[in-house]
Amino acid sequence: MPYTHDLGGTRHRFADLRMVMAMASPHRSGDVLAGVAATSAEQRVAARLVLADLPLATFLADLVIPYEADEVTRLIIDSHDAAAFAAIAHLTVGGFRDWLLSDAADGATLAALAPGLTPEMVAAVTKIMRNQDLIAVARKIRVVTRFRGTIGLPGRLSVRLQPNHPTDDPAGIAAAILDGLLLGAGDAVIGINPAGDSVAAAHTLLLLLDELREAYAIPTQSCVLTHVTNTLQLIEAGAPVDLCFQSIGGTEATNRGFGIDLALLAEAQAATLALGRGTLGQDVMYFETGQGSALSAGAHHGVDQQTLEARAQAVARAFRPLLVNSVVGFIGPEYLYDGKQILRAALEDHCCGKLLGLPMGLDICYTNHAEADQNDMDGILTLAGVAGVNFIMGVPGADDIMLNYQSTSFHDALYLRDVLGLRPAPEFEAWLLSSGITDAGGRLSATPARLALPALLDG
């Protein structure tokens, strides 16, 4: 149904809820590319004014993608917890923003509310939130997950050690892993993006990761970020699979483009759980998302990219993940043009994910054809730390030589822990101390510590 708002003699008309949502979004190139962005600054605010007055219950009745057409919509509606929602059912979107910022909405209250929130509700409220609101609200919410370590506790910042190599060379990857460990990274996961799609090569890398982790007795988990069907084959072949990874999107058709559906994710989760490799917990899934993936796959249904990103997060929460991160600047300037747009998307994705109850990390990153540089990343990194991000990436020197983009470095993580007084996951922190990598104060040791080299690198 259409929505209107009158402003000083001008009637702003929006064809349907999708257009209200899209036009209320802060400007970004991907929504322009999709033809759904506001065409004037006033029209954008008019859309926000419409949105602010909408009852939250609207999003349970006026579905942006029809129930019959899309299994992600069915998941959202069928898993909605009406009892949890009851606490805020009387609020409008604007009233919800005010309440989220109030002291009444503390961490425990928000955690209890999460199952009552749909992705469209959290997307809508974040569209009328400023960046500081996105930080202030997300900061209240801690989502703690466990496998061999405990990730997401207050005052902690974990790092995914990302030792990629353009030919998946095990020695090159092992060297990058050692570099990261010696700089305090790896407590979220040691996770390799393989260059190729070969199951045999992924098996080799999993064995390498497991051997290193065992040799050094590191309380962390490993992952080769390959397609879920490959992971199923690897489990079948007896490979040491800690975590099951998959890229996911916010529509059924986007997920089809990724070669997955919800049933396949459930099958993969069950197979990974059956291995029982976690010692502290059994959160075994690792998901990556990113604004723009649905449009890129021609599967956006006229919905704006931020709303679709929140829907992707709704897919993630159905599978009790250990780690979820938005790869926020990877997709390129046709979706997020510059540092300002990447920053906004990072804070949105982090806040929406936390509101939905996800253990949110961020891959704070950019490509060389985006209008962004290291200074932009420093700002996003610092603000994400203040917002309480669970984990960030650790890439040698911020330069991923396989994926050809720039993410955050091991040194960036050291900086963030230092300026905000954040510490690694407790089990990993104890390991860093006992290995002589850090001192009693938690800083890198002043005296050289050496890890004995694994056989692969020795000699």
Next chain:
Amino acid sequence: MAELPARLAALTQARIGLGRAGQALDTAATLAFDLAHARARDAVHAGFDVSALQAAFDVIEVRSAAPDRATYLQRPDLGRQLPAAEAARLRPTGADTAIVVGDGLSATAVARHAVPLVRALLPILGGRLAPVVVAHQARVALGDAIGAALAVDIVVMLIGERPGLSAPDSLGAYITWQPRPGRQDSERNCVSNIRPPHGLDHDSAAARIAWLVHQARARRLTGVALKDESAARPRLG
């Protein structure tokens, strides 16, 4: 601090074993990164100097529907469209094969590699060749519209690839049978990372492209059904 044995750095091009200043990278590592990023940025925004191509070959210049670099970067759809006024410069000549040189995401790559690569290609491509088309603000699929206007059977699109931090000047070649607007990326073959001395050299690249062109003529198709033993295909622009 803990130290990484220096010889491990030789095992990977990744930036490992970097010096620290407090928690930060030291000055040398910081400025080395800045230089690499500066070169990649310059490659993205470098003007497309076509004079060397004009001096070497009989060329026709066209422009995509993207009027400038900022628009080009945000509207990949415009970089794939050939305005009617531009298409009007291209007429069927009885040629069956066309080479298009597009700036893509790295005019630097084109400036370094296009002339020697086209020189290496001309004697071995076979068929009847159209004049070389030079395309500004071009995406890969602009070659489809150009090929259709020329009424050729095969387009070879040579185009600057997305610059990496350590590879700002990589050229890609995309071969498309029966080019026409609407072709999918899965209907093309690609030879990527043409970037001597670090990547593929011009003669080897030309030989691989020519092999694919001859196969395409014989089998009347390109794309996933025409397997080439070259490396994995990169993301298309």
